[in-house]
Amino acid sequence: MASLELKSVSKSYGRKQVLADVSLTFQPGLTLLIGPSGAGKSTLLRLLSTAERPNRGAISWNGNTARGPWRRTLGYAPQAVDLPEDLTAREFALHIAALKGLDLGAADKQFGAITDAIGLHADINNRIASFSGGMRRRLIFAQAMLGAPELLALDEPTAELDGETARKLGALIVERAKSAVVVMTTHLADELAPQAAAVLRVEAGQVRAA
Numbered sequence: 153m154a155s156l157e158l159k160s161v162s163k164s165y166g167r168k169q170v171l172a173d174v175s176l177t178f179q180p181g182l183t184l185l186i187g188p189s190g191a192g193k194s195t196l197l198r199l200l201s202t203a204e205r206p207n208r209g210a211i212s213w214n215g216n217t218a219r220g221p222w223r224r225t226l227g228y229a230p231q232a233v234d235l236p237e238d239l240t241a242r243e244f245a246l247h248i249a250a251l252k253g254l255d256l257g258a259a260d261k262q263f264g265a266i267t268d269a270i271g272l273h274a275d276i277n278n279r280i281a282s283f284s285g286g287m288r289r290r291l292i293f294a295q296a297m298l299g300a301p302e303l304l305a306l307d308e309p310t311a312e313l314d315g316e317t318a319r320k321l322g323a324l325i326v327e328r329a330k331s332a333v334v335v336m337t338t339h340l341a342d343e344l345a346p347q348a349a350a351v352l353r354v355e356a357g358q359v360r361a362a
């Protein structure tokens with residue numbers, strides 16, 4: 153069974169320690185990260201997605217600390233990201249698919265299906281420059297889902313979405329979590345908690361079962 157394991161992981165920015173000696177294992181299923189703003193939820197997701205490295209400790213994917221296999225299976229939706237404004241949503245998705253080494257025909261189809269399920273399909277051939285905040289959130293989510301990743305790190309994917317659209321994303325996330333390690337932060341944590349395998353609270357440098 154797939155797993156992502158943190159062993160004695162610490163992360164600091166300058167003198168500020170955000171995570172202090174955190175050890176935990178993520179397994180297939182949905183894990184919700186909760187905790188106050190600035191607690192380190194996004195920092196933890198950046199570590200899980202190899203966007204940053206810990207200052208101390210080790211992270212292993214299926215028992216292996218090499219980042220190649222871990223990255224190849226990863227989908228990551230960052231909380232904040234600069235999108236290529238001049239590309240259409242579909243061009244951007246295919247660019248991501250190419251970087252991930254996916255079959256482009258299959259990725260194009262999958263992108264169509266995902267965007268259809270979350271109410272973005274009518275806009276996929278429009279330039280990102282014309283997109284609202286909620287459309288950007290959905291595009292960032294859709295690119296993370298490409299290739300059916302075994303490891304999915306989602307940072308506030310439901311921000312700026314209306315309740316109905318957020319629930320549509322939630323349904324896709326719960327479905328993916330049946331076979332993938334999914335770790336996410338969301339303001340809808342209360343709503344998704346019954347379907348989560350774990351709810352973890354990030355606070356004061358520690359990550360504990362909530």
Ligand SMILES: Nc1ncnc2c1ncn2[C@@H]1O[C@H](COP(=O)(O)OP(=O)(O)O)[C@@H](O)[C@H]1O
Binds near residue numbers: 190
């Ligand atoms: N690149 C960075 N440089 C310096 N400090 C950072 C950086 N990223 C995050 N921090 C700090 O780390 C702490 C945790 O931030 P973050 O992980 O974004 O929290 P959360 O997602 O829980 O709101 C905050 O105090 C934040 O200011």
Ligand SMILES: [Mg+2]
Binds near residue numbers: 193194195231
């Ligand atoms: Mg955050």
